[in-house]
Each structure stands twice: as structure tokens, then as C-alpha cells.
Amino acid sequence: MASKRICIVGGVAGGASCAARLRRLDEQAEIILFEKGPFVSFANCGLPYYVGDVIRREENLLVATPDLFRQRFRIEVRLFSEVVGIDRDRRRIRVQDHQTGRNYTETYDALVLSPGAFPVRPPIPGLDLPGVFFVRTIPDSREIRRMIEENRAQRAVVIGGGYIGLEMTENLARRGLDVALVEMQHQLMPLCDPEMVWPLYLVLQEKGVVVRLGAQVDAIEGGVDGQLRVRLRSQDELAAHLVIVAVGVRPEVRLAQEAGLALGPLGGIRVNEKMQTSDPSIWAVGDAVEVFHVVTGQPSLVPLAGPANRQGRLAADAICGRNVRFRGVQGTAVVGVFDQVLAMTGLSEKMLKSLGLWNEPYRCEKIYLHPGHHAGYYPGAETMAMKLIFSKIDGKILGLQVVGKKGAVRRTDVIAMAMQKGGTVFDLEEAELCYAPQFGSAKDPVNLAGMIAANVLRGDVEVVHAEDMDQPPQDVLILDVREPFEYRRGHIPHAVHMPLGTIRERMAELPKDREIWAYCYVGQRSYLAARALRQYGYRAKNLSGGYRTYTLWRQAARPSQETP
Incomplete structure (x- = not known):
């Protein structure tokens, strides 16, 4: 041949x-x-x-x-x-x-x-000024390092809050620069759901990064003092020795x-x-x-x-003549920002709705949970926030987002593989995974996500979500089943307080002619309350993810026009 x-x-x-x-x-x-x-x-x-000197x-x-x-x-x-x-x-x-x-x-x-691919060049005057960089090649990163080490750059502005923007922000901050991150959307990682990326915003603030959400850059201008000025549409200006443009490719x-x-x-x-x-x-x-x-x-x-x-x-x-077929992509990815990790696979709720797929043909549902990354009785357990999206028709998995300090990648990889095999939430419920207290739990977060979703599909419980709590129907009674000290620290407006341990004794105080939406901190105790109430003839639903998810959703849904 x-x-x-x-x-x-x-x-x-x-x-x-x-x-x-x-x-x-x-x-x-x-x-x-x-x-x-x-x-x-x-x-x-x-x-x-490499810019951050992690790779030296x-x-x-x-x-x-x-x-x-x-x-x-x-x-x-x-x-x-x-x-x-x-x-x-x-x-x-x-x-x-x-x-x-x-x-x-x-x-x-x-x-x-x-x-x-090539970096997107937004229509911003000043992109060709010295000190403005697109991070795509080794020479790009080499020049940024030179600006830091030889020119003693002290301030940086990063334009774009996606993967590269977040990673550059973290690494510049680790090198001691004062960093401002500017994102035109009202959230970081715009393809993800706002409540799932809010922890990234919080950790950036904690580390001293100035995050400007809903902010648009009008121009980059040179200054007489050698610094650049990034002018925002709000008329605010951000001073910088270097500017990173990372708005996509x-x-x-x-x-x-x-x-x-x-x-x-x-x-x-x-x-x-x-x-x-x-x-x-x-x-x-x-x-x-x-x-x-x-x-x-x-x-x-x-x-x-x-x-x-x-x-x-x-x-x-x-x-070479082999009979092969590329099965397609599902967008499995991860980004780390200081001690927070956001991992994902499939599509977000935001994307499914923008594509017109949420209601039909998939009839999507979602559940939230906040499990520990390993057994709670073993020292060092860190809580994750998980959001699983699935079809109400057959339980097919459509998307997952996990954020937390530890454990997010492992669970995302497992569920990504299940998706590749056409898996359902029932498969997650039955998945056999490694368990030792320092690595996981007997009911791994993957199993828990499957169990919660399967409970919904089987009709064991009906769920409501944080956005439903924002303006509930007038005939709905919101029931807080947490302990008194938790209720005093903060609760959903107009909620009736009845701790889980008193539900059976006080059940007669609750109306049977109204729908009851129960919640606790993460959704487990209120699930127990909803199950009990339903068996006594009450129309009870559970807030998925509980007060913790509600708080994340409210914070993410209401950032100021340009978050300082």
C-alpha cells in the first residue's frame, strides 16, 4: 500500500x-x-x-x-x-x-x-495600548510576568468573568496585585446559574478583589503617570498598570x-x-x-x-480507515478560584431555558442539596452545593453544577460518565461508589442527588424552589421547621415557625385547606415534615435545598447595578 x-x-x-x-x-x-x-x-x-508563578x-x-x-x-x-x-x-x-x-x-x-480559536476583541477603544493583554499564548503570559517582575506592576483590571478571567484574577491577586474584575453580565461564569456561582463572588470579595458586575467598559486610556485608566459606562474609572481582556473566544x-x-x-x-x-x-x-x-x-x-x-x-x-464516531460533547468543565471549586456537566437551567428546552421537550425539574464531601463524623468535612437538572419524563440527567471547597470534581466526573451512558437519576440512586469516612459517605452525594430526584419522580414529595418563595400565592402557608435559634437568625418572610420535633403534636394547628411549603436549612428536615404531613392528609411541599439555597438565590438574583 x-x-x-x-x-x-x-x-x-x-x-x-x-x-x-x-x-x-x-x-x-x-x-x-x-x-x-x-x-x-x-x-x-x-x-x-505561569503568570501566577504556580508554574515557575x-x-x-x-x-x-x-x-x-x-x-x-x-x-x-x-x-x-x-x-x-x-x-x-x-x-x-x-x-x-x-x-x-x-x-x-x-x-x-x-x-x-x-x-x-482567537480571543474576542470587544469594541473598546484602547485595546492596542501597551499593558493590555489577551492571554492565549506563552509569549502573552511571558510579557505579563515581565510587567509584574520588571515593571513592578501593582494594579490590574481583568475584563471578563469566565474561566480565563477568573483564573487570571486569582493568580494576579496571589502575586500581590490589587485586582479589579469587570463583568458585563450580572453574574460570574455567565453560562452557569447565578446561585451556583455566587460562592465564587464571595471568595473574591474575601480575598480583596474588587468585583464589578453589570459593568461595561467604554474605553481604556493611557495616563501621564504610566498607568492605564479603564473607564466604565457608569463614568467610574479603574487605574491599572496592566489590563487583561478575557471576554471569550x-x-x-x-x-x-x-x-x-x-x-x-x-x-x-x-x-x-x-x-x-x-x-x-x-x-x-x-x-x-x-x-x-x-x-x-x-x-x-x-x-x-x-x-x-x-x-x-x-x-x-x-x-486510517477505522469505523469511528465522535459521540458529541456535554461541556464537562471545572474552574477553581482560591479555595472554591465550581464543576459542571451538561446544561444549566439558564441555558436550557434560553434554548427553549426547559418545558418541552424535556419537562425539566431541578433539585438542590448541600452534602459534606466526606462523612460528617470524620474531621475536615466541607459542604458542597449541588444542583441536579433532570427530565420529569424519564429521569434522564440533563445537567449538574457543584460548588465547594472539596469534592466537587469527583461527583461531577461520576455524574458526567452516567450522562454519557444515557443514565437517569435512578442510576445515581443505585450507584456503587467508594466509601471510607475520609473519602465519602455510605450515602455518597451522588447517591443522595439521585435519591432526592427519584423521590420527586415517584411522587414521594413535591418540591418548590427559592424563586417560588419570593412571591408565593396568597393561600400558601410557609412553614419553618428549624430550631428556634435558627429561626431567630433569619427566616423567610411570613413563615410560621414549628420545629420538626413538635410537628406531630401541633399538626392540628395547620390548615388542611391551604398548601404548605415547608423548609429547613438544607431541605432534609423539611422533607421529613412534608412526608409526615402528606400522610395525614395535608398538601405539603418541600423547599429544595432549604434556606441555604434560598439565601444564595436571593443574593445572586439581586446584585446592584454595578456591585462594588
Whole structure:
């Protein structure tokens, strides 16, 4: 069999993993990887931590070098080599060597595009001023470090409260800078639900970060004292020695578009389940492509390293004739901010509603719980907040968000795997997981989430939510079943107080002609109250997640126009 000539445009996650997999499958293929920058495969996700000096040596960010590709895989890597055009009819690419200025062509039997994404440049005057950075490459992070170490930068403004914005905020603060974080939305992590990200806001405030929610940047201006001024629409100004712009990324599709390859409805490169583009000789992987979302069933852009690696591997399999299929993405991700960790998989309530999927076709429901990350009797247990979203039709899991100091990632990974297998809340209820007191509980938080959701689906309990408590119907009686000292510390307005231990003796005081919404601190005691009341003929419901979730929801739902 004649050997194939395979050209790969772009390294990092998708292109580099594709190249290595190709060699493992085909020892005879000629494989050439073109990278327009100085590094073929580096850890993008590590850049904020290099800025923060958590990762101290730049070389630790390098996943693989051209020498490693040549010696270990017999793959040729050409750095500073930008592919500027594709001649699909002749199966030929045009390459510009940025070191020598030479332009030349190369032929291919198969072409893989892994161009990645580029940072969104919002329409803000002053983005090109010295001291304004987009964090996408090692040279970007290298220059930010220089500003801190050599120029003695003391103040920073971060624009954007997503993954990179939060990680850069944390790392700049850890290096002793005074940091202000500006987010145009009224919450951090805009794709998540507000009440689940509120703990991140609280920890940023605790660490001295100025967080401005609902704030829009009008301009970045230079100052006579060498500092930059970030001017907000409110007319406030924030002084900074450096500004980080992290408002998202867009797929890099110029090369594909100019070659006439089909794009999807979201502007990414359209691929089939084999990562093949509209040209059967060209594949595409990574941040530039649109892929099937397993929850929505619709095309999606998910710029994460994990899916990019898997897509690169799968494209290599397809090129080598294997019958493979990329199953799609569900957006499993995590972000850490100081001692708080937010992990997620699937879709948030906010996203399901914005896509018009909450009521139909899924008929969604949600439950909240606040379990410890390991057995409460073992020292050091930390409380997590969990939100599980599922279908009332069949219990299928649609989304999860977990936030806390410890344990969030493990539970998210377990439930993400259940989702990948089409699992339901009944599967979580029955899941057999590791237990020792320092690692978990006999009823793991995964089991508890499944049990609570299954109770709802079986009709053992009906739930209401924090937003329902904000303006309940006039004929509803709100029942607080906590202890007196808890009630005195704070309670939902107009709540009747009746501790759980007195419910059976005082039940006659409660009306049977009104609906009763019971709550406690996290929802467990009020579940017991609701079960008892229902069995005595009362129409009782339980506040999911209890007063703790209600408090988070109220705080997150009512930030000031520009939170100081």
C-alpha cells in the first residue's frame, strides 16, 4: 500500500494528538505538522498559573517539542510556518515561512485543520495600548510576568468573568496585585446559574478583589503617570498598570472559509461524526469546529482541551480507515478560584431555558442539596452545593453544577460518565461508589442527588424552589421547621415557625385547606415534615435545598447595578 502524505495545520491539543495517533496507527505515513507560532504543543490551560508563578518554569508548559515529535514519532514539525491557503482541487496547501519569508506549497492526501480559536476583541477603544493583554499564548503570559517582575506592576483590571478571567484574577491577586474584575453580565461564569456561582463572588470579595458586575467598559486610556485608566459606562474609572481582556473566544475559520469549506450555524467549521469537513479529504478538530451537543441535540461550540484531544485522536482513526464516531460533547468543565471549586456537566437551567428546552421537550425539574464531601463524623468535612437538572419524563440527567471547597470534581466526573451512558437519576440512586469516612459517605452525594430526584419522580414529595418563595400565592402557608435559634437568625418572610420535633403534636394547628411549603436549612428536615404531613392528609411541599439555597438565590438574583 502506498504511504499517505498527511498535513496537519496547527498543533496544541487537537493537531498534536492527531499527529501522534496517526503515527501509532500508520508507521509508513509521511506526517507534517505546520504551526505558525513558536510552540507546537503547550498547555494553554496552564498559562494563568505561569503568570501566577504556580508554574515557575516556562518549559513545564511545553507538552511536546519538535525534537520529541521527530525522535519519538518520526513526525516533521515546522514552526513559524503559517498555512495561508488551500487548493482543494489539487490537494495542495500554500505555506508562508515567517522566519525566512519564503512561500511554498505542499501536497497532501489527507489534511487536518486544527486552527483553534482567537480571543474576542470587544469594541473598546484602547485595546492596542501597551499593558493590555489577551492571554492565549506563552509569549502573552511571558510579557505579563515581565510587567509584574520588571515593571513592578501593582494594579490590574481583568475584563471578563469566565474561566480565563477568573483564573487570571486569582493568580494576579496571589502575586500581590490589587485586582479589579469587570463583568458585563450580572453574574460570574455567565453560562452557569447565578446561585451556583455566587460562592465564587464571595471568595473574591474575601480575598480583596474588587468585583464589578453589570459593568461595561467604554474605553481604556493611557495616563501621564504610566498607568492605564479603564473607564466604565457608569463614568467610574479603574487605574491599572496592566489590563487583561478575557471576554471569550471565537473559532478561527478564515482558512476554511477561504477554501470554501462549509461552516455551521454558529460560525464554526461544520464536520460530521468522523470529524470530516464538507471536503472528504479534509478533517477539522478542536476549538474551530461545531460538534453535536448530547443534551440539546444541536450544533455547539465547546472550546475545551479534552474534546479537542479526543477529536484529534478520532480524526486520525478515521483517516486510517477505522469505523469511528465522535459521540458529541456535554461541556464537562471545572474552574477553581482560591479555595472554591465550581464543576459542571451538561446544561444549566439558564441555558436550557434560553434554548427553549426547559418545558418541552424535556419537562425539566431541578433539585438542590448541600452534602459534606466526606462523612460528617470524620474531621475536615466541607459542604458542597449541588444542583441536579433532570427530565420529569424519564429521569434522564440533563445537567449538574457543584460548588465547594472539596469534592466537587469527583461527583461531577461520576455524574458526567452516567450522562454519557444515557443514565437517569435512578442510576445515581443505585450507584456503587467508594466509601471510607475520609473519602465519602455510605450515602455518597451522588447517591443522595439521585435519591432526592427519584423521590420527586415517584411522587414521594413535591418540591418548590427559592424563586417560588419570593412571591408565593396568597393561600400558601410557609412553614419553618428549624430550631428556634435558627429561626431567630433569619427566616423567610411570613413563615410560621414549628420545629420538626413538635410537628406531630401541633399538626392540628395547620390548615388542611391551604398548601404548605415547608423548609429547613438544607431541605432534609423539611422533607421529613412534608412526608409526615402528606400522610395525614395535608398538601405539603418541600423547599429544595432549604434556606441555604434560598439565601444564595436571593443574593445572586439581586446584585446592584454595578456591585462594588
